[in-house]
Amino acid sequence: MKNGQQAIRVTVARKAxxxxxxxxxxxxxxxxxxxxxxxxxxxxxGPSGCGKSTLLNIVAGLDKDYxxxxxxxHRDARLSFMFQTPRLLPWRTVEQNxxxxxxxxDADADAKVAAILERVGLSASANAYPxxxxxxxxxxxxxxxxxxxxxxxxxxxxxxxxxxxxxxxSLRALxxxxxxxxxxxxxxxxxxxxxxxxxxxxxxxxxxTPAGIVQDSEVKxxxxxRLDREKVLAAxxxxxxxx
Amino acid sequence: MALDxxxxxxxxxxxxxxxxxLSGRLVWTLVSFLSLLALWALVAGLxxxxxxxxxxxxxxxxxxxxxxxxxxxxxxxxxxxxAAAFFVAMFxxxxxxxxxxxxxxxDQFFDTWLIFFLNLPALVTIILCYxxxxxxxxxxxxxxxxxxxxxxxxxxxxxxxxxxxDLTEMAEIYRFGTWKTLRHVTLPxxxxxxxxxxxxxxxxxxxxxxxxxxxxxxxxxxxQLYDGFQLFDVSMILAYAIAFILVVQFIELAVLQPIxxxxxxxxx
Numbered sequence: 369m370k371n372g373q374q375a376i377r378v379t380v381a382r383k384a385x386x387x388x389x390x391x392x393x394x395x396x397x398x399x400x401x402x403x404x405x406x407x408x409x410x411x412x413x414g415p416s417g418c419g420k421s422t423l424l425n426i427v428a429g430l431d432k433d434y435x436x437x438x439x440x441x442h443r444d445a446r447l448s449f450m451f452q453t454p455r456l457l458p459w460r461t462v463e464q465n466x467x468x469x470x471x472x473x474d475a476d477a478d479a480k481v482a483a484i485l486e487r488v489g490l491s492a493s494a495n496a497y498p499x500x501x502x503x504x505x506x507x508x509x510x511x512x513x514x515x516x517x518x519x520x521x522x523x524x525x526x527x528x529x530x531x532x533x534x535x536x537x538s539l540r541a542l543x544x545x546x547x548x549x550x551x552x553x554x555x556x557x558x559x560x561x562x563x564x565x566x567x568x569x570x571x572x573x574x575x576x577t578p579a580g581i582v583q584d585s586e587v588k589x590x591x592x593x594r595l596d597r598e599k600v601l602a603a604x605x606x607x608x609x610x611x
Numbered sequence: 612m613a614l615d616x617x618x619x620x621x622x623x624x625x626x627x628x629x630x631x632x633l634s635g636r637l638v639w640t641l642v643s644f645l646s647l648l649a650l651w652a653l654v655a656g657l658x659x660x661x662x663x664x665x666x667x668x669x670x671x672x673x674x675x676x677x678x679x680x681x682x683x684x685x686x687x688x689x690x691x692x693x694a695a696a697f698f699v700a701m702f703x704x705x706x707x708x709x710x711x712x713x714x715x716x717x718d719q720f721f722d723t724w725l726i727f728f729l730n731l732p733a734l735v736t737i738i739l740c741y742x743x744x745x746x747x748x749x750x751x752x753x754x755x756x757x758x759x760x761x762x763x764x765x766x767x768x769x770x771x772x773x774x775x776x777d778l779t780e781m782a783e784i785y786r787f788g789t790w791k792t793l794r795h796v797t798l799p800x801x802x803x804x805x806x807x808x809x810x811x812x813x814x815x816x817x818x819x820x821x822x823x824x825x826x827x828x829x830x831x832x833x834x835q836l837y838d839g840f841q842l843f844d845v846s847m848i849l850a851y852a853i854a855f856i857l858v859v860q861f862i863e864l865a866v867l868q869p870i871x872x873x874x875x876x877x878x879x
Contacts (some may be wrong), residue, residue: 428784430780430783430784430785431784447784448784448785451777451780451781455777455778457795457796457799458877459877459878460795468785468787468791469785469786469787472791493619497876499877517785537729
């Protein structure tokens with residue numbers, strides 16, 4: 369892992385949603401230029417509906433209808449995307465859901481799947497169908513799926529919303545643990561400021577209509593400080609003072 | 612904990628089948644079947660007509676036909692035609708349905724064609740196929756297939772229109788590729804629609820195959836029914852009809868239902 373190298377460079381000169389019925393064209397993003405350093409954990413934040421998820425979808429390559437440019441540091445960078453909803457295949461077991469994202473000719477697939485299931489605490493549910501599990505457990509499976517491919521870039525779109533606090537906290541702790549074990553470049557979208565400060569090494573705030581980058585700050589907290597509520601709250605006040 | 616869940620769920624299914632069979636379903640089927648048989652015997656006994664044979668005459672005919680190998684031969688031939696027409700129609704019809712459900716332009720363009728073929732009477736297709744391609748096996752199966760394809764296409768198209776975009780995006784991100792996406796993402800979503808098309812389709816194919824055989828084949832159940840009609844041999848007509856019903860029921864119970872149960876395992 370080499371730091372200092374660019375993992376993602378995305379410029380969006382203009383992104384608009386086409387007119388629908390009687391609603392005119394909606395300009396969402398304008399003049400966005402974001403370079404993400406390899407190995408950094410970048411949190412994208414801003415008011416709901418400002419275009420954070422749109423930017424993430426552009427980086428993911430799911431939205432190609434914009435004017436701008438997208439480049440990755442790696443040629444053929446391997447992406448993972450943890451969506452707002454788990455998006456597991458309901459007709460396949462948890463284990464199959466994770467296995468299918470690996471290449472068919474991956475000889476270590478069995479070992480990789482078993483190891484990641486163990487790590488996220490789903491070994492006992494390997495053969496269960498996703499809809500029989502709680503939302504928290506489904507999210508764990510989605511997290512396992514995102515990490516099992518050993519991605520160069522991990523994209524996350526408010527992956528911990530609509531969970532109760534203890535479940536969200538334990539998933540966040542799990543994410544930090546997985547990320548420490550296998551650091552990768554993360555682009556994480558959230559509107560939860562506490563979550564943003566807890567996770568980010570760099571905080572990018574979008575704002576305005578159409579949205580652009582209004583703030584870009586480093587978050588200098590040690591791993592232990594991130595688990596300290598006082599420290600996190602203090603950092604939040606500092607980072608969001610002119611928000 | 613989830614393992615327990617799974618075991619319990621499987622256990623429930625197991626008990627469900629055995630339980631329902633023991634506690635009445637089989638008994639009711641039997642009672643219902645026997646009373647139909649009794650009614651038939653009663654009416655036949657009252658009428659005393661060669662044109663309305665009772666269950667005993669019909670089963671005697673059934674036995675002689677079965678013993679001579681005639682019955683097995685004709686039912687087998689019909690079954691092969693049904694299978695060929697059914698699988699070809701399901702495959703082509705599903706492919707057309709998926710394509711039309713995914714591509715809006717193609718759907719708008721081909722919609723009229725589909726309506727035309729949907730409303731084309733089966734008899735017309737059969738006659739035209741025999742006229743154009745001769746009284747051949749290929750023409751027979753083709754006629755049935757052409758009758759069936761539009762029904763499958765229309766049903767599967769409904770499913771393809773409502774495919775989840777969320778899961779398609781997921782498959783794209785995780786590089787599933789065409790084959791994996793089709794197998795694990797698209798087809799499971801279409802399964803209920805394909806099952807509906809298969810069920811309705813099988814019932815349709817059975818009936819059309821008999822007409823095809825009657826009009827232009829030297830063998831098969833349809834041909835035997837025609838011979839029975841020519842000879843006014845009602846026992847033969849009923850014997851073949853019953854053989855036919857037995858085969859259809861067997862396929863329903865031994866093939867279709869287990870497949871459906873397996874495909875729907877994941878549902879809560």
